[in-house]
Amino acid sequence: NNSPQLSSLPLQILLYVNGIYYIFYFLATLAMIIYKSQVFSYPDDLLAPDLAVLFLMAILEVPRLYLGFKGNLTEAEAPLGLSLGLTVGSVLLCVYLLLWQTYVLWADVLLSALLLSAYGLESGLKVMAITAFVS
Amino acid sequence: PADTRDTAQAPVRRAPAPVTDVARLCVCDLLVAQCDVNCCCDPDCSAQDFSLFTTCSVPVVTGDSQLCSQKAAVYSLDVEANPPERIFKLIDQVNPSIFCIHATNYEQALYLKSPEIPTPENFDQLLDKFGGATFSAEPDSWNLDTDAQNPPDANETSRYEYGVPVQTEDAFLRLPSPVVSSWCSDTNPAGFLVNQATKCIRSVSVEKCDSIQALSMLFYINSSILASVFQVNITVQSIVVQSLNGMRTLLSSSDVLRLPMLLDELCINAVLGVNYHITHTDTGEIIEAAAAFVLGAISKEALSIEQSFEISFTQEKAQPVPLSGNPGYVVGLPVRAGFQPQGYPFPAAFPFAALALSSNKHSQLTILHSTSTQDCLAAQGARAPVLFGCNMISGCKLRITAATKCQPLAQTLLEVLKGQSFPEYVASFGNSQAQDVLDWVPITQLHISEQMISHTLQSSCQIPVSLGIEVKWTKYGSLVNPQARIVNVTATITATTLKQLPSGRERIIPVTSSVVFTDISSPAEPSYKAWPTIDIKLPFDFFYPFV
Numbered sequence: 001n002n003s004p005q006l007s008s009l010p011l012q013i014l015l016y017v018n019g020i021y022y023i024f025y026f027l028a029t030l031a032m033i034i035y036k037s038q039v040f041s042y043p044d045d046l047l048a049p050d051l052a053v054l055f056l057m058a059i060l061e062v063p064r065l066y067l068g069f070k071g072n073l074t075e076a077e078a079p080l081g082l083s084l085g086l087t088v089g090s091v092l093l094c095v096y097l098l099l100w101q102t103y104v105l106w107a108d109v110l111l112s113a114l115l116l117s118a119y120g121l122e123s124g125l126k127v128m129a130i131t132a133f134v135s
Numbered sequence: 136p137a138d139t140r141d142t143a144q145a146p147v148r149r150a151p152a153p154v155t156d157v158a159r160l161c162v163c164d165l166l167v168a169q170c171d172v173n174c175c176c177d178p179d180c181s182a183q184d185f186s187l188f189t190t191c192s193v194p195v196v197t198g199d200s201q202l203c204s205q206k207a208a209v210y211s212l213d214v215e216a217n218p219p220e221r222i223f224k225l226i227d228q229v230n231p232s233i234f235c236i237h238a239t240n241y242e243q244a245l246y247l248k249s250p251e252i253p254t255p256e257n258f259d260q261l262l263d264k265f266g267g268a269t270f271s272a273e274p275d276s277w278n279l280d281t282d283a284q285n286p287p288d289a290n291e292t293s294r295y296e297y298g299v300p301v302q303t304e305d306a307f308l309r310l311p312s313p314v315v316s317s318w319c320s321d322t323n324p325a326g327f328l329v330n331q332a333t334k335c336i337r338s339v340s341v342e343k344c345d346s347i348q349a350l351s352m353l354f355y356i357n358s359s360i361l362a363s364v365f366q367v368n369i370t371v372q373s374i375v376v377q378s379l380n381g382m383r384t385l386l387s388s389s390d391v392l393r394l395p396m397l398l399d400e401l402c403i404n405a406v407l408g409v410n411y412h413i414t415h416t417d418t419g420e421i422i423e424a425a426a427a428f429v430l431g432a433i434s435k436e437a438l439s440i441e442q443s444f445e446i447s448f449t450q451e452k453a454q455p456v457p458l459s460g461n462p463g464y465v466v467g468l469p470v471r472a473g474f475q476p477q478g479y480p481f482p483a484a485f486p487f488a489a490l491a492l493s494s495n496k497h498s499q500l501t502i503l504h505s506t507s508t509q510d511c512l513a514a515q516g517a518r519a520p521v522l523f524g525c526n527m528i529s530g531c532k533l534r535i536t537a538a539t540k541c542q543p544l545a546q547t548l549l550e551v552l553k554g555q556s557f558p559e560y561v562a563s564f565g566n567s568q569a570q571d572v573l574d575w576v577p578i579t580q581l582h583i584s585e586q587m588i589s590h591t592l593q594s595s596c597q598i599p600v601s602l603g604i605e606v607k608w609t610k611y612g613s614l615v616n617p618q619a620r621i622v623n624v625t626a627t628i629t630a631t632t633l634k635q636l637p638s639g640r641e642r643i644i645p646v647t648s649s650v651v652f653t654d655i656s657s658p659a660e661p662s663y664k665a666w667p668t669i670d671i672k673l674p675f676d677f678f679y680p681f682v
């Protein structure tokens with residue numbers, strides 16, 4: 001049976017690395033929000049949305065990565081498409097943390113930019129994988 | 136109508152916008168339209184002014200240094216050039232830290248908040264928030280703390296300390312007194328344990344008789360005094376009515392509140408004097424308050440009346456006796472004396488009963504008071520109180536004729552010298568209470584006869600001619616604040632023989648009485664603390680196997 005392997009290896013590697021990097025991103029951003037609330041004037045009604053966005057992003061990340069793994073390994077386009085949709089949501093939340101947080105530190109900019117580039121690359125690879133699975 | 140009202144309102148004034156441009160910010164520019172010395176950023180300074188400066192007091196003006204990149208205005212003086220000139224540079228300052236603020240979406244993050252301008256809409260809310268003595272940035276978080284703090288505060292009003300104003304429901308217990316001028320000021324609070332007596336003038340008019348508050352009894356007994364957990368009402372102790380010609384009558388019933396009213400062009404029941412009596416415990420809690428009033432009438436012509444006020448504090452279960460010192464005697468105050476109540480059995484083992492004291496003059500230690508006639512028999516009991524520390528001597532002359540009988544004369548002279556009721560005990564401290572019997576010193580009475588020949592004692596009688604009271608006192612207590620304490624009182628009566636005179640002759644004998652105060656205090660000795668001793672005890676069974 002000479003059926004070529006349709007699962008994308010780069011996508012798999014990227015998803016794996018993304019998962020690990022996201023844990024680091026989450027902890028670092030949370031620590032920096034705590035630091036900002038102590039050092040700067042951070043009223044409660046501005047702190048709440050920032051924390052909500054961060055936790056929402058963490059909640060979205062789990063199904064997103066799971067569907068990505070599953071879709072890629074089973075060469076099914078439906079979970080992969082769903083994962084792509086969730087990625088769009090994650091991208092929007094990441095853009096919020098990059099641009100519209102109350103205080104955007106230089107470290108925030110670096111981490112978010114890195115995460116956004118990972119998301120972008122991942123989306124590209126997912127689209128390519130879906131076209132490979134469909135055809 | 137609502138719209139027209141809005142448009143008719145003046146435009147809302149705003150606070151001036153904060154200056155954030157570093158090139159225009161100048162902290163040292165204090166004088167308006169004048170050049171400040173050594174202020175390089177002052178726009179009022181010309182090049183000639185700059186040439187006179189020595190340094191720049193404000194070298195750099197920047198915003199918050201936490202920002203990653205910000206503009207900074209740098210001012211410096213170029214002293215090399217002739218004349219010196221100011222150099223102004225606008226540079227970008229970079230914060231190399233990775234945690235520098237790249238951007239903020241919160242306007243008030245790095246600047247002080249502009250305060251809200253009060254408008255009719257937000258005035259009430261602003262007053263609630265900032266109208267008190269303190270306010271915080273987050274008022275909600277303070278609510279829990281203030282609730283917890285309230286119970287201890289309630290306890291604080293129960294105990295009063297000396298001089299603390301006596302608190303009542305609305306403010307303080309007021310004792311109107313003259314301030315600066317003789318006119319009454321109603322804002323003088325009465326201090327606890329501070330006995331005061333004041334007199335002041337109040338302007339009145341008979342027409343406004345019932346509307347002037349300070350003339351009505353209610354004004355003085357209206358609010359109740361705050362004390363521990365309950366409030367003490369001020370009761371009316373007695374009412375004395377003073378008529379227009381000055382005669383005073385004590386009313387039998389003081390329950391009825393008599394308010395001022397206009398009657399026949401006179402204003403009756405106007406308050407002319409209030410005398411407060413506050414009773415307190417020995418821990419400083421007020422338990423009773425009473426007021427004695429003097430009411431009078433104001434005639435039509437009177438434009439002002441004089442009111443007198445007094446407040447006195449007495450401890451419960453204690454007789455209101457004026458102290459002669461606290462605790463040691465004060466020079467010039469009367470020596471306090473008293474008697475043991477008669478008929479009280481005192482076996483040796485039983486403690487003495489409390490001494491009977493009263494505040495009238497007859498139980499003080501008194502001495503004969505010389506009169507202008509200097510006749511002992513006509514002295515009529517004029518006596519002067521013995522004042523602590525004041526040595527006194529007084530006397531009178533006794534005229535003896537042939538017809539004077541010895542025995543009644545001796546009795547009369549004894550009474551003249553010692554007075555109606557010569558006390559048995561003298562207080563050792565100025566504030567000795569009658570119930571502390573050990574605080575009282577017995578008066579030792581000595582009789583000295585001038586002629587000690589035995590056979591003459593029996594045949595002729597002796598008449599007392601002099602009374603000498605010697606009071607020995609000592610300094611008691613600490614070296615820096617010694618208190619005077621009476622240790623010993625000796626009353627010596629010297630008697631002499633009355634020789635029978637041939638008829639027709641008369642003799643004048645001087646009779647004297649004196650009081651001498653002697654200081655017998657031993658010199659102060661410094662005392663040193665004992666060396667600390669090491670007190671080690673071995674346990675009972677320390678040498679167990681051997682003992």
